[in-house]
Amino acid sequence: xxxxxxxxxxxxxxxxxxxxxxxxxxxxxxxxxxxxxxxxxxxxxxxxxxxxxxxxxxxxxxxxxxxxxxxxxxxxxxxxxxxxxxxxxxxxxxxxxxxxxxxxxxxxxxxxxxxxxxxxxxxxxxxxxxxxxxxxxxxxxxxxxxxxxxxxxxxxxxxxxxxxxxxxxxxxxxxxxxxxxxxxxxxxxxxxxxxxxxxxxxxxxxxxxxxxxxxxxxxxxxxxxxxxxxxxxxxxxxxxxxxxxxxxxxxxxxxxxxxxxxxxxxxxxxxxxxxxxxxxxxxxxxxxxxxxxxxxxxxxxxxxxxxxxxxxxxxxxxxxxxxxxxxxxxxxxxxxxxxxxxxxxxxxxxxxxxxxxxxxxxxxxxxxxxxxxxxxxxxxxxxxxxxxxxxxxxxxxxxxxxxxxxxxxxxxxxxxxxxxxxxxxxxxxxxxxxxxxxxxxxxxxxxxxxxxxxxxxxxxxxxxxxxxxxxxxxxxxxxxxxxxxxxxxxxxxxxxxxxxxxxxxxxxxxxxxxxxxxxxxxxxxxxxxxxxxxxxxxxxxxxxxxxxxxxxxxxxxxxxxxxxxxxxxx
Amino acid sequence: xxxxxxxxxxxxxxxxxxxxxxxxxxxxxxxxxxxxxxxxxxxxxxxxxxxxxxxxxxxxxxxxxxxxxxxxxxxxxxxxxxxxxxxxxxxxxxxxxxxxxxxxxxxxxxxxxxxxxxxxxxxxxxxxxxxxxxxxxxxxxxxxxxxxxxxxxxxxxxxxxxxxxxxxxxxxxxxxxxxxxxxxxxxxxxxxxxxxxxxxxxxxxxxxxxxxxxxxxxxxxxxxxxxxxxxxxxxxxxxxxxxxxxxxxxxxxxxxxxxxxxxxxxxxxxxxxxxxxxxxxxxxxxxxxxxxxxxxxxxxxxxxxxxxxxxxxxxxxxxxxxxxxxxxxxxxxxxxxxxxxxxxxxxxxxxxxxxxxxxxxxxxxxxxxxxxxxxxxxxxxxxxxxxxxxxxxxxxxxxxx
Numbered sequence: 012x013x014x015x016x017x018x019x020x021x022x023x024x025x026x027x028x029x030x031x032x033x034x035x036x037x038x039x040x041x042x043x044x045x046x047x048x049x050x051x052x053x054x055x056x057x058x059x060x061x062x063x064x065x066x067x068x069x070x071x072x073x074x075x076x077x078x079x080x081x082x083x084x085x086x087x088x089x090x091x092x093x094x095x096x097x098x099x100x101x102x103x104x105x106x107x108x109x110x111x112x113x114x115x116x117x118x119x120x121x122x123x124x125x126x127x128x129x130x131x132x133x134x135x136x137x138x139x140x141x142x143x144x145x146x147x148x149x150x151x152x153x154x155x156x157x158x159x160x161x162x163x164x165x166x167x168x169x170x171x172x173x174x175x176x177x178x179x180x181x182x183x184x185x186x187x188x189x190x191x192x193x194x195x196x197x198x199x200x201x202x203x204x205x206x207x208x209x210x211x212x213x214x215x216x217x218x219x220x221x222x223x224x225x226x227x228x229x230x231x232x233x234x235x236x237x238x239x240x241x242x243x244x245x246x247x248x249x250x251x252x253x254x255x256x257x258x259x260x261x262x263x264x265x266x267x268x269x270x271x272x273x274x275x276x277x278x279x280x281x282x283x284x285x286x287x288x289x290x291x292x293x294x295x296x297x298x299x300x301x302x303x304x305x306x307x308x309x310x311x312x313x314x315x316x317x318x319x320x321x322x323x324x325x326x327x328x329x330x331x332x333x334x335x336x337x338x339x340x341x342x343x344x345x346x347x348x349x350x351x352x353x354x355x356x357x358x359x360x361x362x363x364x365x366x367x368x369x370x371x372x373x374x375x376x377x378x379x380x381x382x383x384x385x386x387x388x389x390x391x392x393x394x395x396x397x398x399x400x401x402x403x404x405x406x407x408x409x410x411x412x413x414x415x416x417x418x419x420x421x422x423x424x425x426x427x428x429x430x431x432x433x434x435x436x437x438x439x440x441x442x443x444x445x446x447x448x449x450x451x452x453x454x455x456x457x458x459x460x461x462x463x464x465x466x467x468x469x470x471x472x473x474x475x476x477x478x479x480x481x482x483x484x485x486x487x488x489x490x491x492x493x494x495x496x497x498x499x500x501x502x503x504x505x506x507x508x509x510x511x512x513x514x515x516x517x518x519x520x521x522x523x524x525x526x527x528x529x530x531x532x533x534x535x536x537x538x539x540x541x542x543x544x545x546x547x548x549x550x551x552x553x554x555x556x557x558x559x560x561x562x563x564x565x566x567x568x569x570x571x572x573x574x575x576x577x578x579x580x581x
Numbered sequence: 582x583x584x585x586x587x588x589x590x591x592x593x594x595x596x597x598x599x600x601x602x603x604x605x606x607x608x609x610x611x612x613x614x615x616x617x618x619x620x621x622x623x624x625x626x627x628x629x630x631x632x633x634x635x636x637x638x639x640x641x642x643x644x645x646x647x648x649x650x651x652x653x654x655x656x657x658x659x660x661x662x663x664x665x666x667x668x669x670x671x672x673x674x675x676x677x678x679x680x681x682x683x684x685x686x687x688x689x690x691x692x693x694x695x696x697x698x699x700x701x702x703x704x705x706x707x708x709x710x711x712x713x714x715x716x717x718x719x720x721x722x723x724x725x726x727x728x729x730x731x732x733x734x735x736x737x738x739x740x741x742x743x744x745x746x747x748x749x750x751x752x753x754x755x756x757x758x759x760x761x762x763x764x765x766x767x768x769x770x771x772x773x774x775x776x777x778x779x780x781x782x783x784x785x786x787x788x789x790x791x792x793x794x795x796x797x798x799x800x801x802x803x804x805x806x807x808x809x810x811x812x813x814x815x816x817x818x819x820x821x822x823x824x825x826x827x828x829x830x831x832x833x834x835x836x837x838x839x840x841x842x843x844x845x846x847x848x849x850x851x852x853x854x855x856x857x858x859x860x861x862x863x864x865x866x867x868x869x870x871x872x873x874x875x876x877x878x879x880x881x882x883x884x885x886x887x888x889x890x891x892x893x894x895x896x897x898x899x900x901x902x903x904x905x906x907x908x909x910x911x912x913x914x915x916x917x918x919x920x921x922x923x924x925x926x927x928x929x930x931x932x933x934x935x936x937x938x939x940x941x942x943x944x945x946x947x948x949x950x951x952x953x954x955x956x957x958x959x960x961x962x963x964x965x966x967x968x969x970x971x972x973x974x975x976x977x978x979x980x981x982x
Contacts, residue, residue, distance in 0.1 A: 018678070473709035476676050479696035480703040481723030481774065491722070495713045 021401040029393060030403070037412055040449050044427025045277065045419075051430065052270035069271045078268070082275070085237055085252045088172055092236035093229055095176045099326060100183035101225065105213075106319050108191040110311040118323045123181045125330040127560040129514045130178040131241025132535060132552035133333030135545055137174060138246065140336040146351065167248025174246075175236045177330045182235075183228040190224020191217075230287050231417070234280050238420030241516040241532070245539060252276060253422045260521065263430060273426050277419075284418050334556065341549035359550035369551060371527060372534035379444065379530060380512035383451035387508045388501065390452070391459030396489075398460075399467045400475075417457045421517030424450060429521055443522040447530065450518040455508040462504025466497025503569035510562035514555050531555060625688045627652040627810040628673065628778055633682035635668055642668040643679070644834035650778075650812060652687075655804050657821040658814045660831035661857070666814045667706075669831070670782050673812060675699050686777055697726070702771030703780040707787065708763045710755035716742070716766050717751035723774035741773040742766075744803065761792045768800065772807070781813040785820065793817075797824055818858050822846065830854055846904075848888065852976050855902040862908070862947045864901045868893050868975065875975055877901050880943025885918050889975035900976045907972035908949035910937055910957065911965045920967045921947070925958055939966055 017023075052069055054062040072078045107119050140146045148160040199216055207215060240253040249255070252272050259269035311319055341359050343352030363369045394413055398406050416424070428446050429439050439446050474496065478488040494501070519530040529537065535551050538544035626649035635643040642665040650656040658666045671677045673684060675696035684692045691699055702723070710719050717738050724734045742748050745765035755763055764784060771779055784800070785793045801824050804811055815821055821828050822842045829839040830853075838850040849855035852863055866879035868889075877884045877899060884901050893899060923941035935953040940946050949966055951957055958964050 471707070471709065473705045473707060474711055476674070476696065477703065477705060477709040477711070477770075478722065478726075479676070480674060480699075480701065480780075481770070482697045482700070482726035483722070484695075484697050487726065492711055496711070 019402070020404050022403055026397065026401070026403060029397075030409075033390075033394070033409070040428075040453055041412070041415065041419075044424065044431040047431035048270050048273050048277075048423075048427050051267060052274040055267055068267050069274065072268065072271050072275060078272075081250060081252050081255055081272075084168070084250045086279075088168065088175075088251065089233045089237035091172045092175045092179065093233045095172065096180045096183050096232050097225075097229065099176065099180045100228070101187055103180075103323060103326065104184050104187035104191055105217075106322075108188055109308060110315065110319060111308050112311040112316040112319050114320065118320065118327070121327045122184060122323065123563065124327070124334070124560070125178050126181045127556050127563060128178065128334050128337070128552070129241065129516060129532070129555070130174045130239070130333070131245050131516060131532075132337060132549075132555065133174055133178065134170075134242050134245035135535070135539055135548055135552060136333050136336030136338075136340050137170065139340045139545065140332065141170070146336075166250075167243065167246045168250075170246050171239075171243045171248050171251075172236070174242050174333065175239060177333065179232045179235055180326075180330070183225070183232050186224050186228025186231075187221060190221040193224070194220045226287055226290070230283060233283065234418070234420060237279070238276060238422050238517075240422050240520060241536070244520075244536070253420075256422060256426060257521065260426070260429065269426070270430075273423055276423055280418060280420060280423075337549045337552050337556070340546060341553045343546065359546045360554075362547045363550050363554065366547065368526060368529065368537065369534055369547065372529045372531050372551075375444075375528060376513050376531040379447050379451060380509050382448045383455065383512050384505050384509045386448070386452040387456050387459040388505055390456060391463045391504060392494075392501070394460050395463035395467055396493075399464060400472070413460045414457050416453050416455075421454060421515070422521065424454065425518045425521035428518075439522045440524050443524065443528050446522055447518060447528075450522065451512040451515055454515065454518065455511050458507045458511070459504040462500045462507070463497060466500030467493070469500075470496040499569040503566040506562045506566045506569075510559045514559060625652075626650055626685075627654070627687055628656075628812065629683075629685040629688075630669075630673070631683040631685070633669070633672060633684065634680050635665075635672055635677060636680050641665075641834045643672060645682070646831075646834075646836055647682075648829055648836060648839060650810060652810050653808045655801070655809075655811045655813065655824060655826045657825040657828040658812065658831055659818060659821040659828050659858075660816065662816055664831045665834040666816075666831050667782055670703075670780055670812065670814045673778075674701060674703050674780055699778075700774075700776050701778040701780055702774065702776035704764075704767045704771045704782065704784045706783045708755075708767040710763055710766055710770070712755055714755075715751065716747070716753050716755065716758070719755065719766060720751075720770045720773050723770060727774050729774075737773055741769040744772075745769045745799070760787055761796065764788060764796060765799075768803070772803070772809070777810065779809050779811045781811060783815050784813075785815075785817070793820075800824070822858070830857065848974060849902060849976065852900050852902070852978075855974070855976060860905055860948065862901075862903045862905065863976075864903070864945055864947075866899060866901060868895065868897045868899045870895055874970065877973075877975060879945065881921060881941045881945040882943070884973050885970040886973035886975050887970045888973060890977055893975060893977055898978050900978070902974040902976055903947070903968055903972060905936065905948045905950040907968050908947060908966045909968065910939075910949050910951050911967060912958070917967070919970060919973065920965055922963060922965050923947075925960055925962050925964050928957075928960055937964070939964055941966065 053066060054064055055068060057063045072082070103122065107115065107122075138145070141148070148157075151157045152160060194217065199212060238253055240257055243249070243251050243254050244257065249258070252275070256269055256272050259266060259272075263269050339352060342355050342357070344354035344356040344358070363373075394409060397403055398410055428450055432438055432446060433440065437446055470493065475488050475492055478492045479485070483491065513530075514532060515530070516532050519532040520536060523529050523533045526537070531551060535548045535555075538548040538551070628650040630646055630648050633643055633646045634641060644665070646669060658669060660666045668677065672679050675691075675694060675698075679692065682692075683690055686699065686701070710716075711722075714722070720738045720741055721734050724737060729737070738751065739748065742751055745768050747762060747765050747769065750758065750762065750766075755766065758766065764787075767784070771781075781800070785796050788796060797820060800811075803809065813821075813824070822845075825842055827839065827841055828845055830837045830845065832853055838845060838854050840848075845854060845858050849858065849861075852861075855861040855863065864877075864879050864881070864884065866877040866884065869876045869878060869883075870893075875886045875889045875893070877886060879901065886901065889899075921939075921941040923939040925937055926940050926946070927938040929936040929938075930953055933953055934950050935957060937949045937951065937958075938946055939949060947966055
């Protein structure tokens with residue numbers, strides 16, 4: 012009876028063992044840190060010893076004006092970023108989906124470039140360019156547009172928002188473009204046939220159909236900007252929850268407010284995901300199941316092409332300003348009170364490889380990223396295969412579980428790891444490497460699973476069945492048929508995992524406490540605090556940028572149009 | 582390629598058993614040992630299904646199917662889409678597990694054997710050629726899995742490719758080939774490792790009409806030359822009638838009738854078979870037994886029949902099946918047994934033949950076929966349709982129709 016049930020659900024001893032290990036891993040590195048944070052927020056130490064349950068501290072968060080301001084600021088920032096990103100990305104996606112115009116391939120490629128620069132590195136360059144006596148102001152003063160330098164960065168709110176928008180719009184763009192491409196042209200044709208056109212057609216048919224795709228991208232953008240730590244930290248904008256949490260880490264044992272803020276963020280992100288599930292329900296309009304869908308592309312004409320190119324060009328140009336400023340900073344020997352640097356040098360790049368801090372950091376990052384990528388590859392293949400090719404029970408649970416790290420902000424995970432594993436063999440204060448590997452691996456696992464899943468989905472089951480039919484066992488089939496067929500997806504997924512791990516911010520900033528264990532991003536942050544460190548920091552940022560750019564190009568080659576799917580949630 | 586003696590066209594299970602030794606001794610052009618010999622001891626079916634059932638949720642896709650396929654037989658599973666025939670094939674291949682029942686290969690119970698242990702080559706509907714391997718690698722894979730040494734592998738791949746007339750395409754990738762060529766490679770891949778049983782899942786459904794007819798002959802030829810046991814699934818009755826040694830017609834998960842093509846066509850077991858295979862006039866009526874013959878009272882008059890189930894009861898509701906080509910069209914008036922006068926209401930000219938639709942009263946309309954030479958009656962003419970009592974098959978209502 013038991014054996015029969017096990018067989019019905021494809022449960023072999025090996026699979027049971029793997030599922031057990033997976034559950035243990037999720038318990039230890041997903042739920043335990045979160046649960047630890049929760050208990051710390053609601054169980055405060057009793058003077059009489061032990062701990063007692065109270066919601067007083069948690070409620071204090073909302074009554075204390077300083078905290079309330081933090082919360083409002085963070086939500087406002089996320090809303091502003093999401094709104095601006097939408098205004099940028101949706102029209103661009105629609106235009107590129109519907110019109111043929113010269114240089115289309117190049118322009119759509121350039122649109123994705125901002126992804127290659129972690130915005131907190133961009134912040135380093137932007138400070139150089141938009142500071143009170145930075146290039147931009149000097150340019151304006153020289154031109155006589157303004158007489159006094161303008162305070163562009165202001166309190167830091169809008170500077171943070173714009174940097175994040177410039178980094179995040181490609182994610183929404185890809186998501187929306189994929190959704191548009193998936194709409195069956197017949198849907199719109201049917202509406203036109205019934206007399207709809209123009210904006211009415213978009214509002215009544217196109218927009219509702221692409222809404223799930225838009226929503227998936229917008230949720231990422233919202234949560235990303237809500238929880239971004241690096242950008243406001245560099246811009247010195249302290250009135251945000253993530254920055255406050257980061258600053259509270261040092262005296263976390265005295266003040267439980269840090270835990271409360273983390274819990275609040277967890278609730279907020281969970282609420283947003285819950286909301287998106289309710290709003291979308293099961294409106295998964297993957298209507299384009301027909302073999303071949305030709306998108307209704309029409310030529311834009313001369314005026315149209317000029318307008319489109321002008322618009323896309325302007326966005327790309329603005330989006331590239333942080334990159335350009337970082338590159339300029341990394342090359343400048345002297346840059347003070349002038350529009351452009353007065354002297355150029357390659358010395359900062361040399362310094363990257365000569366200084367102990369930076370050299371160690373590069374080695375650390377390479378080691379950590381490689382190891383976490385290997386973990387992701389093994390887990391990703393196994394999980395995707397189990398999800399698609401077996402009938403094991405609880406597949407939807409596993410699916411949700413592996414996608415969860417996309418939804419849990421990095422700062423929250425890092426915070427949980429640091430506090431929950433303090434004074435255990437995994438204590439980050441002693442040696443953060445194990446936790447960093449696990450953190451990197453867990454955070455990027457969704458990309459690997461998605462990539463492998465897409466690959467398995469593309470390769471029909473019949474190809475594997477044919478091999479079994481020819482006498483190949485399950486493992487031989489996996490090795491000889493399945494893996495080679497999905498190799499492109501695996502390589503692409505692995506490249507993304509690796510390069511994102513190299514430039515991971517939250518885990519690195521929070522977990523790496525001692526200099527000898529600094530990864531690249533923490534080293535950049537540390538350098539930035541030193542006099543003249545911004546130059547070397549920029550040089551390192553440029554190197555990271557090159558790595559990520561190369562990775563995305565290569566991954567894009569392997570994945571083709573499916574690239575956008577990797578960045579979707581749900 | 583030398584041409585060994587082909588099996589008789591009409592060769593049923595019993596005939597095969599009588600000829601078993603001859604079949605086993607056939608020299609095969611590219612296989613190194615004759616297949617029939619390896620299939621089983623003489624007298625043992627190559628494939629036996631015992632009361633096989635497979636449910637998906639509450640729906641029984643395969644519902645208590647039993648059958649036996651003799652070694653060397655080209656056995657067809659024929660049925661409309663959704664009747665469970667592909668599920669049945671997947672059960673035999675081992676890609677799905679039956680809820681109950683047994684599957685035996687030559688007397689060996691393989692119900693619990695994984696697909697790779699069954700030694701049954703399969704041709705998939707969409708060919709399932711591995712796009713990352715060349716044609717030669719695709720064909721060679723099965724040999725590799727069966728631990729055939731490299732040298733012998735190369736020889737056998739060459740011979741297999743030659744047998745399907747694709748000798749020069751070993752270095753191509755599958756995507757560089759046309760549909761028909763891919764089909765041939767899929768066939769070579771399924772045959773090359775000398776499987777005891779070859780499974781074909783609607784192998785020709787993705788080809789155009791002309792190519793389909795060509796491949797039909799090619800598969801039949803390979804089957805005959807190599808003495809293969811084949812289980813062939815299709816929804817195309819022309820394919821089944823033209824190629825099969827025997828056909829099992831499947832309907833809603835059950836076998837409706839098993840027999841040679843001629844048996845199925847001439848003596849359909851029920852109205853479904855009569856209608857599904859070929860065309861049929863089905864006339865409802867009541868059975869009356871007269872002197873060892875049957876007289877069926879229909880709305881258009883009495884029909885005499887000698888082809889009926891002796892268990893048919895007096896007064897039972899039945900249907901008479903008359904094939905259109907068994908109705909002779911003559912000038913009116915004529916009288917006698919099984920002669921019906923009526924008005925010709927429509928004609929269809931199909932080139933080789935002409936179809937007539939004749940209203941014979943009582944609301945009955947019959948279809949008749951005549952060679953399309955011209956000079957026949959025209960629309961509105963009165964004609965007489967006559968058929969022999971032996972061509973009137975009485976079908977009992979089995980509750981299925």
